[in-house]
Amino acid sequence: MKPFLLKIFSAIFMSILVSCGGDDDYTPSETADTENPTPPKNLRTTNKTENSLQLNWDAATDNVGVVKYAVFQDGTLINNEITSTSLPITSLTPETEYSFSVIAFDAEGNESKNSEILKTCTLAETLTYKTHLSEMGVFSGPLSDLNPAGDVQLYEINSTLFTDYAKKQRLVRLPNCETMRYKGNDLLPDFPNNTLIAKTFYYNKDEQDPSSGKLIIETRILLKINGNWQVGNYIWNEAQTEAVYTENGSVKPISYTNEDGDTLDINYEIPSKQDCFTCHNNDNTTLPIGMKLRSMNFTPSYTSENQLVYLESIGMLEGTASENISTLPDWTDEALYSIYERGRAYMDINCAHCHQPGGSVTNFNLDFRFDTPFEDTDIYASRGEIEARVQSTAPVYRMPQLGRTIVHEEAVTMLLEYLEAIEN
Known part of the structure; x- marks a missing residue:
């Protein structure tokens, strides 16, 4: 019996030895990393200039670790x-919109989904006053046609400043990707740097036949540069082919036929740069x-919808609603507004x-x-002097002193009615 048991134990022992020998060559299997990193978040830019910017983002996360990123510009890997x-x-x-996105990679080559796309614009080149109006990019085609350039927007105001019956074309240009922003009141919006506002003064040679041509006198331009507004003026030549920058005032004789068929002769006063500051200054700050x-x-005349709504629809204005903004009455509209509102x-x-706190007077x-x-307002106490000054053409006494040399007859009629109404 013992020899038989010995054989059994020997067989079991050899089996154990063989089994252990096989374990020496065993290598456990390794699980491959197939988990993708999270997409980078919070793309943003810093150090933006006309020709460059720095793109930044928050780090992506991964179960092992992110080792690198790839950046795409307008869909192309850069x-x-x-x-x-x-x-x-x-x-x-300069002044161009770009789109950027970022992908993250881990050590195994697993890649994240695309980040959200960031759209951003480079800065506009700083505006300066050029020698000739044609260099300012305000108009396209022959200057005398007064056709706004493609990125220039016509605008109108509903109660206008009198300038010896001159007509005015009002234009504004904003840098690409920029907009005017509502500041919480119905006064001036917040304009971005490198905004250009242009106002061209002209007469129709014959108001009864506007096709007879124009007598274009000047184009005044406001530029917002580094947070401050600058004023400049361009005087048109006799051929109406160009206008030249000047800081000096002058007088230009004008003769035209008005709506009644009468010939009017006006010594139109072109303001100096200092004259422009006088009107556009408040507390030593220049403003539109x-x-x-x-x-x-x-x-306005150029669209069938409210002008503020229209400017918002084309991306030039944001943050406001026309129903929350008051309207300055049109002083010529006696059907819609009272004499008190019109005055x-x-x-x-x-x-x-x-004539306001901080103004030049x-x-x-x-x-x-x-x-x-x-x-x-002190209008009531000053009503007699107001009545006299609006009817005067004496340079040192008339009101306003700048911008007119003749009496604004229609306005004087309305103002006398207003002054009489407040007295009664």
């Missing part, structure tokens, strides 16, 4: 070996006058830029802004 979370991008075109939201809150509206657009306590309560 770099796939980025080991940080930023990339300087150069050789861009006409482009207040309440002055544009109406349906105050005329004084607002023609006089208030100088400091020796009067007048405040002609439309929204100033009547009892704070």
Whole structure:
């Protein structure tokens, strides 16, 4: 029996030895990493210039670790070996929109989904006053046609400044990708840097036949540069083919036929740069006058919808709603507005830029802004002097002193009615 058991135990022992010998060659299987990183988030730009920017993003996450990123510009790969979370991008075109996205990779080559696309624009080149109006990019085609360039927008205001019966074309150009922004009131919006506002003054040679041609006199241009507004003026030549920058004032004799068929001779006064500052200055800060939201809150001639709504629809204005903005009355509309509204509206657009706190006229306590309560305007106490000055053409006495040399007959009739109404 013992020899039999010995054989059994020997067989079991050898089996164990063989089994252990096989274990020496065993290698456990390894699981491959197939988990993708998360997409990079919060794409943003810094150090933006006319030709470059730095793209930044938040780091992606991965179960093992992200080792690099790839950046796409307008859908085209521009770099796939980025080991940080930023990339300087150069050789861009000024005032141009670009789109960027980023993908993350781990050590196994697993890639994330695309990040959200960031759209951004390079800065516009800083505007300057060129020698000739044709260099300013305001018009396309022959200058005398006054056709706005493709990126220039016509705008209108519903109660206008009187300038010896001259007609005016009002234009604004914003940098690409920029917009005017609502500031919480119905006055001026916030304009981006490199905004251009142009106003061209002209007469029709014959108001009874506008096709007879124009007598174009000047194009005044406001530029917003580094947060500050600058003023400049271009005087048109006799051939109406070009206008030249000047800072000097002058007088230009004008003769034209008005709507009644009468010939009017006017010594039109072109303002100097200092004259422009006089009207556009408030507390030593230069500002536009006409482009207040309440002055544009109406349906103009170039579109069938409210002007503010239209400007928002084309991306030039944001953050406002026309129903929340008041409207400066059209002083010529006696059917829609009372004499009190019309009188105050005329004084607002023609006089208030100088006659208000911070304005250029400091020796009067007048405040002609439309929204100033009547009892704070001092109009009643000054009504006699107002009546005399609006009918005067004496340069040192007339009101306004700048911008007119003749009496605005229609406005004087309305203003005398207004002054009589407040007296009664």
